[in-house]
Amino acid sequence: MTALLEMRGITKEFPGVKALDTVNLTVKDGEIHALVGENGAGKSTLMKVLSGVYPAGSYDGEIHYDGALAEFGDISDSEAKGVIIIHQELALVPLLSIAENLFLGNERARGGIINWRETNKRTEALLQKVGLKEPPSTLVDKLGVGKQQLVEIAKALSKEVRLLILDEPTAALSESDSQALLDLMLELKQQGVTQIIISHKLNEVRRVADSVTVIRDGSTVSTMDAKTQDITEDNIVRDMVGRDMAHRYPARERRAGEVLMEVKDWNVWHPLHTDRQVIEDVNMAVRAGEVVGIAGLMGAGRTELAMSIFGRSYGRNISGSVEVGGKPVDVSTVSKAIEAGLAYVTEDRKSLGLILEETIQRNITMANLEEVARGQVLNESAETRVAEEYRKALNIRTPGVFQRVMNLSGGNQQKVVLSKWLFAKPEVLILDEPTRGIDVGAKFEIYGIINDLSKQGKGVIMISSEMPELLGMCDRIYVMNEGAFVGELSAEDASQERIMSLIVTE
Amino acid sequence: MDIAEHGAEAPEKQGIGEYLVRHLREYGLLFALIAIMAFFQIVTEGTLLKPVNVTNLLLQNSYIVIMALGMLIVIVSGNIDLSVGSVMGFVGALAAVMIVEWELSTAVTMVTCLVAGGLIGAAQGYWIAYWKIPSFIVTLAGMLVFRGASLWLLEGQSLGPFPREFQMLANGFVPDIFPSGVSQTVADLLGQKRVNVLALGTGLVAAGLIVWMELKARAQNKAYGMAGEPQAFFIARIGIVAIALIFILFKLSTFRGLPNVLITMGVLTIIYAFFTGRTVTGRRIYALGGNEKAAKLSGIKTERLTFLAFVNMGVLAGIAGMVFAARLNSATPKAGFALELDVIAAVFIGGASMSGGVGKIVGAVVGAFLMGVLNNGMSIMGIGIDYQQMIKGLVLLAAVIFDVYNKSKQG
Numbered sequence: 002m003t004a005l006l007e008m009r010g011i012t013k014e015f016p017g018v019k020a021l022d023t024v025n026l027t028v029k030d031g032e033i034h035a036l037v038g039e040n041g042a043g044k045s046t047l048m049k050v051l052s053g054v055y056p057a058g059s060y061d062g063e064i065h066y067d068g069a070l071a072e073f074g075d076i077s078d079s080e081a082k083g084v085i086i087i088h089q090e091l092a093l094v095p096l097l098s099i100a101e102n103l104f105l106g107n108e109r110a111r112g113g114i115i116n117w118r119e120t121n122k123r124t125e126a127l128l129q130k131v132g133l134k135e136p137p138s139t140l141v142d143k144l145g146v147g148k149q150q151l152v153e154i155a156k157a158l159s160k161e162v163r164l165l166i167l168d169e170p171t172a173a174l175s176e177s178d179s180q181a182l183l184d185l186m187l188e189l190k191q192q193g194v195t196q197i198i199i200s201h202k203l204n205e206v207r208r209v210a211d212s213v214t215v216i217r218d219g220s221t222v223s224t225m226d227a228k229t230q231d232i233t234e235d236n237i238v239r240d241m242v243g244r245d246m247a248h249r250y251p252a253r254e255r256r257a258g259e260v261l262m263e264v265k266d267w268n269v270w271h272p273l274h275t276d277r278q279v280i281e282d283v284n285m286a287v288r289a290g291e292v293v294g295i296a297g298l299m300g301a302g303r304t305e306l307a308m309s310i311f312g313r314s315y316g317r318n319i320s321g322s323v324e325v326g327g328k329p330v331d332v333s334t335v336s337k338a339i340e341a342g343l344a345y346v347t348e349d350r351k352s353l354g355l356i357l358e359e360t361i362q363r364n365i366t367m368a369n370l371e372e373v374a375r376g377q378v379l380n381e382s383a384e385t386r387v388a389e390e391y392r393k394a395l396n397i398r399t400p401g402v403f404q405r406v407m408n409l410s411g412g413n414q415q416k417v418v419l420s421k422w423l424f425a426k427p428e429v430l431i432l433d434e435p436t437r438g439i440d441v442g443a444k445f446e447i448y449g450i451i452n453d454l455s456k457q458g459k460g461v462i463m464i465s466s467e468m469p470e471l472l473g474m475c476d477r478i479y480v481m482n483e484g485a486f487v488g489e490l491s492a493e494d495a496s497q498e499r500i501m502s503l504i505v506t507e
Numbered sequence: 508m509d510i511a512e513h514g515a516e517a518p519e520k521q522g523i524g525e526y527l528v529r530h531l532r533e534y535g536l537l538f539a540l541i542a543i544m545a546f547f548q549i550v551t552e553g554t555l556l557k558p559v560n561v562t563n564l565l566l567q568n569s570y571i572v573i574m575a576l577g578m579l580i581v582i583v584s585g586n587i588d589l590s591v592g593s594v595m596g597f598v599g600a601l602a603a604v605m606i607v608e609w610e611l612s613t614a615v616t617m618v619t620c621l622v623a624g625g626l627i628g629a630a631q632g633y634w635i636a637y638w639k640i641p642s643f644i645v646t647l648a649g650m651l652v653f654r655g656a657s658l659w660l661l662e663g664q665s666l667g668p669f670p671r672e673f674q675m676l677a678n679g680f681v682p683d684i685f686p687s688g689v690s691q692t693v694a695d696l697l698g699q700k701r702v703n704v705l706a707l708g709t710g711l712v713a714a715g716l717i718v719w720m721e722l723k724a725r726a727q728n729k730a731y732g733m734a735g736e737p738q739a740f741f742i743a744r745i746g747i748v749a750i751a752l753i754f755i756l757f758k759l760s761t762f763r764g765l766p767n768v769l770i771t772m773g774v775l776t777i778i779y780a781f782f783t784g785r786t787v788t789g790r791r792i793y794a795l796g797g798n799e800k801a802a803k804l805s806g807i808k809t810e811r812l813t814f815l816a817f818v819n820m821g822v823l824a825g826i827a828g829m830v831f832a833a834r835l836n837s838a839t840p841k842a843g844f845a846l847e848l849d850v851i852a853a854v855f856i857g858g859a860s861m862s863g864g865v866g867k868i869v870g871a872v873v874g875a876f877l878m879g880v881l882n883n884g885m886s887i888m889g890i891g892i893d894y895q896q897m898i899k900g901l902v903l904l905a906a907v908i909f910d911v912y913n914k915s916k917q918g
C-alpha cells in the first residue's frame with residue numbers, strides 16, 4: 002500500500018505555546034489511522050493544519066497528499082481535494098433540516114433556485130449509507146448527538162471524500178451509537194475511504210485502526226502497524242504517558258460514613274411538554290466518603306435528574322425533598338443549592354460550564370467569588386493564587402492562568418470546569434460524564450481527585466456512560482432507565498452484565 | 508513543549524513590534540484620540556484647545572459620557588438600550604414641569620427625577636430580565652413611548668428657564684478654594700492672566716494617582732508572571748495620559764476652573780471603573796454577558812443582574828437628562844433625539860463587543876470623547892451636519908472592523 006498522506010516536520014506555534022514540534026505522520030491509502038495522545042498533545046491542531054483551518058504559511062513543514070505537495074489556503078481548498086474534517090465540536094445548524102444541513106454551502110441548485118427534489122433524493126441515499134432512517138426534512142435539533150454525528154458523516158460523504166478525519170467522534174456517544182459509528186467506519190474503509198480517527202477510547206482504537214500514531218507534547222512518539230505488531234492498550238498507554246500504567250483506577254480505602262445527602266420522592270416534568278414526566282419517584286442517598294454511580298443509557302434521564310436537583314436548572318413541577326446532613330435544604334435556585342453544599346459539573350462544558358472568552362483564572366473562581374473578595378471588593382492576587390493552586394493540582398496544561406479558556410485543548414477545558422467546582426468547596430459533588438474527552442493519564446488524575454474528596458468525607462455522585470469507569474470507581478451504583486431507578490448494586494455485585502440486564506428487563 | 512517555562516518568559520522575550528501588534532486595540536484608541544485632537548488643533552488653527560473650547564467640549568459631552576457608563580454595563584451584560592435618548596429627554600421635561608409649572612424645589616425635583624429614571628429602567632428591565640423579551644425590542648418600544656411622553660408632558664412646547672441652583676448642575680464651576688494671593692503668584696509664575704489653583708492642583712493630584720495606581724498594578728502583575736507591557740510602552744502610555752490630564756486641567760484653570768459637571772463625570776467614571784473591574788457584582792456582569800447559561804449554573808442570579816443593569820441605566824439617563832436640561836436652560840420635546848446612537852457608538856468605539864462579556868469603562872469614556880472631539884472639531888471647521896453624520900458613521904464602522912480584524916489575527 003502506498004501512502005496517501007505524508008506530513009513532514011510540522012511545527013505550529015501559538016503565542017506562548019509550541020503546539021506541534023516537528024511532527025511526522027504517514028497515512029496509507031485505504032487504511033484507518035488512529036491518532037492518540039494526551040490532552041493538549043496537539044492532535045486537533047495537527048488535523049487543523051492538515052485540513053487548512055490553519056492555512057499554509059502559518060505553520061512550518063510539508064504536507065504531501067496524493068503524491069503532490071499540498072498547500073491548502075483554507076478548508077474549501079482541502080475539501081476540493083477530498084480531505085474532510087469532522088471537528089471535535091459538531092458544526093450543524095440546529096434549526097435547519099437534515100437535507101438543508103447536508104448541502105449547506107453545496108446546495109443542489111440551478112440558477113440560485115434550490116432543487117428540492119434532487120436534494121431530498123440525494124439526502125435519502127446518503128442517509129441510507131450511514132444507516133439513518135429519519136426523513137430528510139427532520140430538524141437536526143430533534144436528533145440525538147449520535148444521530149447528529151451520523152449526519153456529519155453523511156455530509157462528508159456528499160462531498161467526494163477521500164480522506165475523512167474524525168476528531169473524537171464517539172466522545173459524546175452512547176455505547177450502541179459508538180458501535181454503529183465504528184461499523185460505519187469499517188464499511189467506508191471497504192469502499193476505499195481513508196480515515197484518521199482521534200480518540201481517547203483505546204478499545205475503539207484497537208477495534209478499527211490499521212495503524213496507530215502516538216503524539217506526546219507536540220511530537221510523534223511512535224507509529225504502530227497492526228499488520229506487523231500486536232497493538233495493545235497497554236502499548237498505547239505506555240507511549241502516551243511515557244511510562245507503564247499498571248492500574249487504571251487508583252486504589253481507595255472504602256469507608257462510607259453517615260448519610261450525607263438524601264433525595265426523596267423526586268418527580269420532574271418536562272419543561273415544554275408538561276404532560277411528560279421525565280423523572281419518576283427517584284429516591285437516592287449518598288454517604289460521607291462514598292462514591293455513588295448512576296448508570297444508564299443515554300437519554301435515561303441522569304443529567305435531567307442532576308440538573309433538577311441542582312437549583313431546578315431543568316424541568317418544571319418539581320416535587321420531592323432534598324436533605325443534607327439530615328436537615329431538609331432549599332435547592333430551588335442554583336445559589337441556594339451551592340449554599341446547601343451541592344455542586345454540579347456539567348457534561349456540556351462548552352455551553353454550560355465555561356466562559357470561553359474569559360481567562361482560566363476567572364472561570365475557576367466564578368462559582369465562589371466571595372472567597373477571593375473582601376465584601377464586594379475582589380482581591381486579584383488571591384484569585385491568581387487560587388487559580389495557580391488548581392492549575393498545579395489538576396495539572397492543567399497552559400502557559401499561565403491568564404490564558405483564555407478558548408485556547409485550551411478539550412481535556413484541559415474539562416479540568417478547568419472541575420477546578421471551578423472543587424473551589425466551590427461542596428459537600429456533595431455531582432459529576433456528569435467527568436472524563437468525557439479526557440486522556441488516560443488525566444483520567445487517572447481525576448479519579449485521584451475523586452478519591453481525595455471521598456477521603457475528606459465528601460460525597461460524590463458520578464454519572465457516566467462508561468461502565469468500566471463506574472465499576473472501577475463506585476461503592477454503589479444506581480441503575481436508571483426511562484426516568485426511574487430500576488436497581489441498585491453494591492460494588493461487589495455490580496458488573497456490566499447485571500447493569501445491562503437491569504436496564505433491559507424493565 | 509515545556510509550556511510553563513515558555514509562558515513565563517514570553518513577555519520578556521517578545522519584541523516590541525510584536526507586542527504592539529497584539530495590543531493594537533488598547534493603544535489604538537488612545538492614539539486615535541490624540542491623532543484626531545492634533546489634527547483638529549492644526550486645521551482649526553488652535554481653536555480646539557483654547558481654554559473656552561476645552562471647557563465647552565467637556566460640558567457638551569458630559570451627558571453622553573454619563574450615559575455611556577450605564578450603556579457599557581448594559582452592553583457587557585449582553586443587552587442593548589435604545590431608549591436612553593428618549594428617557595433622558597423625558598426626565599428633562601419632567602424636571603422642567605416640576606420646577607417651572609409646579610414650582611417645586613430643586614432638591615425635590617432632582618430626587619424625583621433620579622427615582623423616575625430608575626423606575627423607567629426597572630419597567631423595561633423587568634420584561635427583559637424576567638420575561639426574556641429581547642432588550643432590543645423592549646427598549647425600542649421604550650424609545651417611542653418616552654419620546655411621546657415628553658411631547659405630552661411639554662405639550663409640544665419648550666419649557667424654561669430654570670432657577671440658578673438647577674442650572675449650576677451643568678453650567679456651574681467649583682469656586683477656587685485657594686486665596687487670591689496664591690492664585691496670583693501661580694499665574695505670574697506660569698505667565699497667565701489668571702489661574703484657578705484648585706483646578707490645576709486637581710490635575711496634578713489626579714495624574715499622580717493614575718501613575719501610582721498603574722505602577723502598583725504593574726508590580727502586581729509582574730509578581731504573578733502575567734504578561735505585562737514592555738517598559739518603554741508603559742512609560743510612554745502613562746506619561747501621555749498624565750501629561751494630557753494636567754494639560755486639560757491647566758487649560759480649564761486659565762478659564763473658569765473646574766466645571767461642576769466634570770466633577771460629577773469624573774467621580775462617576777471612577778466609581779464605575781472600580782465597580783466593573785474590581786467588585787464581585789461587576790465581575791458577575793461580565794460572566795453573565797460571556798455565557799449566560801454557564802453563569803446561571805454557577806449560582807449567579809442572572810435575571811436580577813440584568814434587571815439591575817437597566818435600573819442603573821435609567822438612573823444615569825435621569826442624571827444626564829437633568830444635566831442636559833440645565834445646560835440648555837430649558838426642556839424641549841426634541842431633547843435627546845437620536846442621542847442613544849451616539850452613546851451606543853461611544854461604547855462600541857471603546858472596544859465593547861456586541862455579543863456581550865467584553866468592554867471597559869475607560870474605553871467607553873474615551874470613545875465618547877473621541878466622538879465629542881470629532882463633533883466639536885468639525886463644527887468649528889464649519890463642516891455641515893450632513894458630512895458630520897457620514898464621517899461619524901464611518902469612524903464607528905472603522906473602529907469595529909479594526910476590532911474584528913485584530914481578533915481574527917490573534918486566532
Ligand SMILES: Nc1ncnc2c1ncn2[C@@H]1O[C@H](COP(=O)(O)OP(=O)(O)OP(=O)(O)O)[C@@H](O)[C@H]1O
Nearest residue numbers: 015020040041042043044045046408409410411412
Ligand atoms: N488558538 C490557540 N491559541 C493558543 N494555544 C492553542 C490554540 N489552539 C490550541 N492551543 C494549544 O495547543 C496545544 C494543543 O492543543 P490541541 O487542541 O491540538 O490538543 P489535543 O491533542 O487535541 O487535546 P484534546 O485531547 O484535549 O482534545 C494545547 O496546549 C493548547 O492549549
Ligand SMILES: [Mg+2]
Nearest residue numbers: 045089410411
Ligand atoms: Mg482535541
